Amino acid sequence: MAAKTMEELVSLCKRRGFIFQTNEIYGGLQGLFDYGPLGVELKNNLKQAWWSSMVYERDDVEGLDSSILTNPEVLKQSGHEDTFSDPLVDCRDCNARWRADHLEDNKCPSCGSENLTEPRPFNLMFKTSVGPVDDGSSFAYLRPETAQQIFTNFKNVIDSTSRSLPFGIAQIGKAFRNEVTPRNFIFRVREFEQMELEFFVEKGSDEKWHDFWVKSRVDWWKDQGVSESSLELLHVPKEELSHYSKATVDIMYKFPHGLEELEGVANRTDFDLGSHSKNQKDLKITAKVRENKTSNSKLAVQNRETNEWAVPFVIEPSAGVDRGVLAVLNEAYNVEGLGEGKQRTVLSLKPHLSPIKAAVIPLKKNNEELVNLAYKIKNQLQGLRLGRVLVENSGNIGKSYRRHDEVGTPICITVDFQTLEDGTVTIRDRDTMEQERKDIADLAQLLKEKLLA
Numbered sequence: 001m002a003a004k005t006m007e008e009l010v011s012l013c014k015r016r017g018f019i020f021q022t023n024e025i026y027g028g029l030q031g032l033f034d035y036g037p038l039g040v041e042l043k044n045n046l047k048q049a050w051w052s053s054m055v056y057e058r059d060d061v062e063g064l065d066s067s068i069l070t071n072p073e074v075l076k077q078s079g080h081e082d083t084f085s086d087p088l089v090d091c092r093d094c095n096a097r098w099r100a101d102h103l104e105d106n107k108c109p110s111c112g113s114e115n116l117t118e119p120r121p122f123n124l125m126f127k128t129s130v131g132p133v134d135d136g137s138s139f140a141y142l143r144p145e146t147a148q149q150i151f152t153n154f155k156n157v158i159d160s161t162s163r164s165l166p167f168g169i170a171q172i173g174k175a176f177r178n179e180v181t182p183r184n185f186i187f188r189v190r191e192f193e194q195m196e197l198e199f200f201v202e203k204g205s206d207e208k209w210h211d212f213w214v215k216s217r218v219d220w221w222k223d224q225g226v227s228e229s230s231l232e233l234l235h236v237p238k239e240e241l242s243h244y245s246k247a248t249v250d251i252m253y254k255f256p257h258g259l260e261e262l263e264g265v266a267n268r269t270d271f272d273l274g275s276h277s278k279n280q281k282d283l284k285i286t287a288k289v290r291e292n293k294t295s296n297s298k299l300a301v302q303n304r305e306t307n308e309w310a311v312p313f314v315i316e317p318s319a320g321v322d323r324g325v326l327a328v329l330n331e332a333y334n335v336e337g338l339g340e341g342k343q344r345t346v347l348s349l350k351p352h353l354s355p356i357k358a359a360v361i362p363l364k365k366n367n368e369e370l371v372n373l374a375y376k377i378k379n380q381l382q383g384l385r386l387g388r389v390l391v392e393n394s395g396n397i398g399k400s401y402r403r404h405d406e407v408g409t410p411i412c413i414t415v416d417f418q419t420l421e422d423g424t425v426t427i428r429d430r431d432t433m434e435q436e437r438k439d440i441a442d443l444a445q446l447l448k449e450k451l452l453a
């Protein structure tokens, strides 16, 4: 059972150190959040799972980590300066500003007035000045998507890796959008992370690859614990497609506030590489692109038989890390009745995503022998590099189990007086709550198996 309300998740996230409001002690900054001690682990684990499946488990994808600050020319040529905007309306009565396409019945959500201005485009890109003189002559954009930096590195990657089509470039990193109305916790924020793959293919094979990536991405979300029944595919109607897209399928998820986009899988055709290429007349480009006089590159591949240069098509699965974190938290959240009016909150996260992989708990807080042994076990398990293992030295076993259920720790290992005699510990399973005695020597194998489950 997923969380019933966003408030339940927000409360758990704050209480247990997953997610905090940015600069809370100064009243916050709208549309920005920070990941706390457990949030950073969960987020890293989700990103690592994506990287493994996109780069390590494939033989046709390379990685990249590029700059956030972007030369304005890139975003001019890509069409973002002209078209990366949302329709903005002002309420003439209370001065609130809204996204026109988010309004119900054309009424101001704040005061209910229908006295609204006509929608006008509001560009979502953040600008910042570069260098010591802030006179507006030298500025850069904070990238609104990681993708453009992949396109501008296309030739560098090809030249350094000798890749031929089809192949992809994967990147995880921050993106910035000056959203008109950031809302719904980490769902719509102004600074977020994206996991993007640009997969370059020959024109003609693009539709086949588009179908492949939609299916593959849905399967990946299922592997992260997102149930099929919470996912839906939306084939974006032609009139709503982004300027670069021939077809986009949005992977929609039932967030606590409603069904919304978790990931978009777009067929960006040869628009972006074509836009960033010079001498477009020599090149076969199907998309309508503006003339580019500033680029000094030809972002194309040469056909070995015909010697012709062609700009590849690109399929882009683009997922939001923050929306992913929200989805897996929502799916994992569960309040279980234990009988006799008792209940527990448990995060049934897939073990590979759990912020803490195992908690080692000495039965008595102040018993040096038990505590020392607990640290010895912790160090052994930590040495496996499977993720964070910690000693929970609270002296209260029941409380420790409840705390670790709530943050999704797959196993708790209790060290008691019998451990000192026979080298066995109690393993308590988060999901079944069953406890069994195991040899310390078997713990490494047990943890490995658990994390592969």
Ligand code: ATP
Residues within 6 Å of the ligand: 145, 177, 179, 186, 187, 188, 189, 190, 192, 194, 261, 262, 263, 264, 318, 319, 320, 321, 322, 323
């Ligand atoms: P939306 O329609 O919800 O604004 P979008 O279609 O503009 O999203 P894309 O440009 O396709 O989003 O970006 C790819 C992914 O990046 C989205 O699927 C989403 O997961 C994430 N993303 C986009 N904007 C935001 C945001 N403001 N906050 C958090 N994640 C975002």
